[in-house]
Amino acid sequence: MATTSITDKLAKLEKKIAKREKAIADETKELDKDRAEYNKLYIMFLSDKYKLSGKELFSAIEREHEQLEKLRESEQSDDDADDTFSVTDDEEKQDDTAVKHSSFPRNNMSEGALNE
Numbered sequence: 001m002a003t004t005s006i007t008d009k010l011a012k013l014e015k016k017i018a019k020r021e022k023a024i025a026d027e028t029k030e031l032d033k034d035r036a037e038y039n040k041l042y043i044m045f046l047s048d049k050y051k052l053s054g055k056e057l058f059s060a061i062e063r064e065h066e067q068l069e070k071l072r073e074s075e076q077s078d079d080d081a082d083d084t085f086s087v088t089d090d091e092e093k094q095d096d097t098a099v100k101h102s103s104f105p106r107n108n109m110s111e112g113a114l115n116e
Helices: 002-050 054-081 087-101
Strands: none
Touching: 002 054
């Protein structure tokens, strides 16, 4: 009798897990579509704002991306030497520094979007 209830519970949980995994996969697919649309619109925004197009736009974006990466790398190496900051402090400091040194506004554009 006890094994039947355990088997039933397992079957119910398997169905519940499968249903949730499908929902997550669907949401992930939708999120990816939204991110792709965001990235395209953001590139259009930058193009319009800075009056750049084609290779000039992508070169400017790549330069800014490289500068942000260098800033992040240098801050990470500085942070390794100084353990007094929390993770939250590091992220806030990184965001402030990136905004101060960047002529482009920050975004969550992936590198893949630059190649589209």
